[in-house]
Amino acid sequence: MNIVVLVKQVPDTATRIKIASGGTEIERQGVNFVVNPYDEFAIEEALRLREQHQGQVTVLTVGDEKSEEALRTALAMGADEAVRVSAAATDSMTTARAIASVVHGLAPDLVIAGKQAVDDDEGQVGSLVAALLDWPQVTVVTKLELKDGTGVAEREVEGGVEIVDFSLPAVITAQKGLNEPRYASLPGIMKAKRKEIRQVSVDAKTVGEPTLRTLSLQLPPERSAGKILSGMDASSAAKELVRLLHEEAKLI
């Protein structure tokens, strides 16, 4: 069972976003970058599957040298190999093309990614890679079992769970709840520091033309001050709030 895990380095979820001077990106200065939280579930699931079925876990990211930190974190958790893909990818489609070309060469049984990156919130790279490779996909997975070249996954949908049968090779995207990601051990961290990260360049022809361009990035409008009731007993405060919601906001 050879598994490729797609990881992305993103700003910590506690980050307060500032817009950089160009108006299309965030200010990266002073931001703490971490492994995308959903990718941690993907890494953990791959490690557990390796424990059950043997094989190798390769973590892969598309990015610059700084993004190697995310790969080191995955190596410290227990991944066997790491690949950093250099490509002129500017959107999800070009990123997915670069990933698909490298994954094609690695020919794994399974690709696992986080269900979305918490920066651009697109959640499309996993499915795009599956489509480009003509592989099946199961997204937003909360439970996964593999056996003899096939799998059963549970995926979270509105108000329920879908149980999906699929065959390998396939792309899975991980949702919170799939597992509890382990912390990297100290020996794991020491070992990860010495591991070589393989660099792969994907040429411009393979990456192709981008399909999206960011026109602008703005902070959301500030909300104006509200009516806050304080110093009232619970009963009068509740009566007044319901009155305001009914008569003023006309919501109930």
Place this chain on the structure above:
Amino acid sequence: MILAVLEAEGGALKKISFELLTAAARADEALSSGGVTALLIGPGAAAAASSVPAATAREVLCAEGVAFEHYAPQAYAQAVLAASEAASAKAIVFGATSYGRDLAPRVAAALSAGLLMDVTDLFAHEGGLAARRPVYAGKAIAQEHALGERAVAAVRPNAFAARSQGGAAAPARALAVEVEAQNVRAKVREVRRETGGRPELSEAEVIVSGGRGLKEPANFVLVEQLADALGAAVGATRAVVDAGWRPHHEQVGQTGKTVSPGLYVAVGISGAVQHIAGMSSSRTIVAINRDGEAPIFKLADYGIVGDALEVLPELTREVGRLKG
């Protein structure tokens, strides 16, 4: 033409479908594309098609049959591509639901088209389609332009006003789609329902969410009672989900769901950055918290500084009295 990929269940259109028709009309206006064609895939497609108003779509294409009996991304993508071809679609619009989010990328990949995901508005830009979409779970808003001949968009639930229902139905016809079974290698076997009768979080008009201020898991029943009085969905913070008080599918925030209901009631929630990210686009926010300095009050349109455990039963009683 704009292709609107509608959603139905048990032969009835879902609420997102009427929102999608508004979004499709917006895209049609932006691209002067000559109208909207709707598509329904799966069992009950033809039945659901009869409630697509003629005012919203020129035609409804229905893909039914054994290949579409259960959701299968590869087969469904084939149907969308066939419909897109039949309608000469300039843009394809999905709901940013578990269905649309899963399916849209496969269609976008096949067309090499830009996929505008989870959009809250659509507009024209340099002859193409562009969109506003929240990023960083709503901490910032991006405007993105889909380059190339065709665009794909997935629209966020509750972001577009629903088109009015009723009136004459749009004409419907069956769409023939060739699907080879060996090309379908992932398929839904069954669906397990888990809402307990409450509305689903990402589609709900009203949400009541609880956090640490409820002190212990058993007190969440007070949140549920208010939610039921309001006909609301129940949400939770990451802190209480991680503590095992509530299931993850109720989590609102950057590693949970991003929601935009008409009314969001935050109970015993201080307002951590990652929680606020997931709910700050709600139209009206109500906060109930013991600490008057809590960041959630900076966002709130209405609030009560007080003990959630005392205020909640009173609120539930008042709402019940009002609704009679």
